[in-house]
Structure formats: structure tokens, C-alpha cells
Amino acid sequence: MSESEQDRKAVVIFDDVSKSFGDLVILDNLSLKLYDGENLVILGKSGAGKSVLIKCLVGLIKPDAGKITVLGRDMMNLTEEELNEVRVQIGFSFQGSALYDSMTIYENLAFPLRRTDSKIKEDEIEARVRERLEEVGLLKTINQVPAELSGGMKKRIGIARTLILNPKIMLYDEPTAGLDPETAADINDLILQVHKVHKTSAIIITHDLSCAHATADRIVGLFDGHNKIEGTYDALRNNPPEELMSFFDYIKI
Amino acid sequence: MKVKSALVQVADGSLFLAKIFRHIFKPPLEIKEIINQAYKMGVKSLFLISFTSFLAGIVFTKQSQPSLASFGAESWLPSLVSQAVVRSLGPLITGLICAGKLGSNIGAELGSMRVTEQIDAMEVSASRPFSYLVVSRVLATTLVLPILVVYADVISLFGSFVMVNTFRSTSLLLYLGEVVDSVTFLDINASMIKAALFGFAIGCIGGYHGYNASNGTTGVGKAANTAVVASMLSIFIIDLIMLQFLNFFR
DSSP states (O other): OOHHHHHSOEEEEEEEEEEEETTEEEEEEEEEEEETTOEEEEEOOTTSSHHHHHHHHTTSSOOSEEEEEETTEEGGGOOHHHHHHHHTTEEEEOTTOOOOTTSOHHHHHHHHHHHHOTTOOHHHHHHHHHHHHHHTTOGGGTTSOGGGSOHHHHHHHHHHHHHTTOOSEEEEESTTTTOOHHHHHHHHHHHHHHHHHHOOEEEEEESOHHHHHHHOSEEEEEETTEEEEEEOHHHHHHSOOGGGHHHHHHHHO | OHHHHHHHHHHHHHHHHHHHHHHHTSSOOOHHHHHHHHHHHHHHHHHHHHHHHHHHHHHHHHHHHHHHHHTTOGGGHHHHHHHHIIIIIHHHHHHHHHIIIIIHHHHHHHHHHHHTTHHHHHHHTTOOHIIIIIIHHHHHHHHHHHHHHHHHHHHHHHHHHHHHHHHSOOOHHHHHHHHHHHOOHHHHHHHHHHHHHHHHHHHHHHHHHHHTOOSHHHHHHHHHHHHHHHHHHHHHHHHHHHHHHHTTTO
């Protein structure tokens, strides 16, 4: 670890985290850090355990061993209330957007606000919902339901919903999966915009090198349950490790 | 292996039930959502319950009439039907219909929310999905079932009155007088408690299977199906237990 990295404050720390499902080892003594203000891309093939990793981070999955620290709190030893205090500071953008399909877009964004702050007034909710929708360029969809939106629009709304609670850490699970290159590029731009405007630190889970290229300050390659590879995009591109050869070969084509 | 898996499921279900009780007694309750769910459940079930209760009243009266007539006790028909409807037929029919309609609805709705990560999204945004989605539905079914049972009883008795009128001409007031005379407060109270227990069971079972659904769309179908079957079974079991229990008071 370089001296500058040691000086930076880590907002997320994975310390020897392991997770298995039956005999299948997904995370094997994995250790990594997310530093304040950085965009960390976690790259790996499908089934490598990337999504499991961020689900462990927010307490959706309980690791078998190890320690996860988020914003200075040990996630393994929190009560439900304490866990929720940490969770409001984390924005999680799901691969399938996970919009509430029985609610309108307005209700989708208003819901977390109402549930986390019982005293918030309706006009404040409306103002914040409008602001976030404007930010992702989809204010016109405010009265629509998720079924009426395209995949790219759903992803943007999903990001807007995570931003409604002003999180300090953003987690993006395969943000460009299933999108055409143009829409994927728009999502990459949005990730960078969120980073710039909201000063968030982010973990971006992807197997899409163009997404990694566009958004990463640092890349960690997750293979066989370990973070085997680490570096900037350019460093890895110029001297690709064996595990990443196929990724870069694909880009050349 | 099957025994182990069954035991694990029993333990899991017990923990789920304990979690429901913990949330019921831990404020704040989701009053708005409970009322919203209860209203939707009540309205959705109304037509089916009206239809089946009316037919059940007619059929039961039609089938009982010859037996009573052979003893020359045809005049006991309103009394017999009202006791059967209030004590057993009304709650049972309502319970079974709601197990089918509401149980599958809760199982499928929560199941689809689970497999599309909507519940996870609520959880990671600290929106307390268990209280909002499960506890509110359990309380809604518990509240709405007794109301639907009263409604079903009234419709059944009306169906019975229509049938009685085909055998012998009688006024509605006279019929109602005979009904009121033969039904006790214990019958009504027991029926309400039974209905509330049916509702609680339907909500818990639907909630359990939906909330813990997995394996994509197949899992949603399985959750809805299991919720219906288990709810129906639980209704017969609760009915039997209540029958035994009430015998101490009769």
C-alpha cells in the first residue's frame, strides 16, 4: 500500500471476510478497503461473488467469518436500529433497479423519506423528489409507474431513489448490465456526476470493462473469492494480469 | 433429510411468528397501511363471499328441510340453520375463501417483491419492510376476517330465508326473530374469535411464504400455492381446536 493510500481515510473495510453457500466458497478471506471519495470498481466474472460482497456490506447477507467496518461501525455487531442508522448513509443501486412496481415514480422516491423520517413534511418530500428526478433528467416520469419505463430509465430512477437519503457511500450492482452502449455510457456519466455533485465514495460492481474504464479511480479484480488484482485501469490495461486477459481481449475485438 | 428440513422450517416459522409479535407490540404500528390493506382485502373478497354464502345458505336449508320435515320439526329450520351458519358454516366458508384469495395474493405479492429485490431495496434504505409489508397484512387479515364473517352470516341467513320461503310462507321479521332466539352471545363471540384467528393464520402463512420466496418466478408460484394450501389446513386445525375449547363453555 502506498503512503498516500495509508493517509486516506477508509470508509469501508473488509477484513478477512469469508462466505460460503453449502460447499461453494464465494468469498475466501477477502480483505479490501474503499477510501473516502474514491470510485472503486470491483471487476469479475459472473458468479465471482461481487454482488455477495456488497450484500454483505449492507447486512443483507451475513458473512461466515471476518469483519466489515462501514463509516467506523462494525457491521457484524449492530442492533437492527444501529444497522438502519448506517444503512441510511449507504445508497444501493440494484442490478434490476428494484423499483416498487405498485407505486408511481413519485411514491418510489418518497417512500424511503417517509419511512426514515416520520416528521418530514409533504412539501419537503415533493421538493426533494423533484430535485432528484431533475438530477437524473427524468422529472417527466414523476407520475408514471415503473412498468411504463425502459431499462435505462429504470436504472436512472433507481439511482435517484438511492440519492434521496443523501448517502455518503454508493453501491452500484452491475449498473450497465443489459443496456445498449449509448444508454450504458449515459449511466457511466451519471455515476461520475453523482460522485462529483454528492461527493460520494462508491463501489461499482461490474464485468463491463467500458464501465470500469469510465468510472474507476481504482480497480479490484475478484477471482476465486479473493481480490487478486488491484490497480488503475491504465496500469491493468498496459500490463494485464492473466485473469484479466480475456476481458481486455474482448475489448480489442 | 426431509425430517431435518421440516424441523428447520418449523423453527424458521416460529422465529417468523415471534418477529411478528415483536413488531405488533413495538410501536409505531403502520395504521395507514393496515387500513389500506384491510380495505383492499375486504373489497376484493366481497363478491365471492356474497355469492358463496348466499348459495351455502340455500343449499344447507334445502338439504336440512327433508330431515326436519320427517320429524315434523320443519319449524326448527331457521333455528338449525342460524346455529350452523353462525357457529361453523359462516366462519369456515369465509376462512376458506380468504385463504384462497388473500393467502395467494399475499404470498404472490410478497414473493414477487422478494425475487425482484424490492424487499432488499426497502431493507437497505432502512425502510423497515417487515413491519410495512408483513405485519400490516397480518393485522389487516386479522381485522377484516371477523367483519367478512358477519357479512357472510347475514348473506347466508338471507339465502336460507329465501329457501324457507319456498317451503312455507314466512315473514322476514318472524324468521329473524327465530334466528335471534336461537343464537347466543357465546356463539357470536366464538365465531368472531375464530374468524380473527383464521385471519391471523392466513396473514402469517401468506407473509411467511411470500417474504421468504426464492428461485425467481417458480418461487413466486410456489409461495402462492403453499400459502393457500397451508392456510386452508390451518383453518381446519383452528376450527377443530376452537370446537374442543368451546365445549368447556357449552
